[in-house]
Amino acid sequence: MGAESEAHWLLDGDGMEMAFGGFNATARDYAKIGELYRLGGALNGTQIVPADWVASSIRSDAPHLEPGKDNPASDFELGYGYQWWIPEGDEGEFSAIGVYNQFVFVNPTRGIVIVKLSAFSDYGISLDESSYREIETIEFFRAIGNTGQ
Secondary structure, eight states: OOOOSOOEEOBOTTSOBOTTSOEEOOHHHHHHHHHHHHTTTEETTEEOSOHHHHHHHTSOOSGGGSOOTTOTTOSSSSEESSSOEEOSSSSOOEEEEOTTSOEEEEETTTTEEEEEOOOOTTTTSSSSGGGTOHHHHHHHHHHHHHTTO
């Protein structure tokens, strides 16, 4: 995909990459991952990730993984695919969200990829949204995407 820097993946006690998290890269290379997925797995005319995999990965595939505040099957308003969180809406948005509130936000409808690197020290200390800020951050990205319209 044309990464510009070496990435680092945290390993477990057996030396295996941790699939649930721990992938570290530069903001520019995170943006390239977002762009790769925004374009259905292709960059510069080359299909790098199978398009079917990308399409499946950015969709929920079970009722408890569907997005929505009023989803009776879930206790969280973001939906979930394969490592991508899916907000409620009709623009096909999806986002990777890191443990300290880092984001790779993608809105294919508007042609947007936004990367936010951070270290929110209060992340996850309670079950209150103020401890997570995912919804607030996604609304901020949506506001950025709506500028100029």
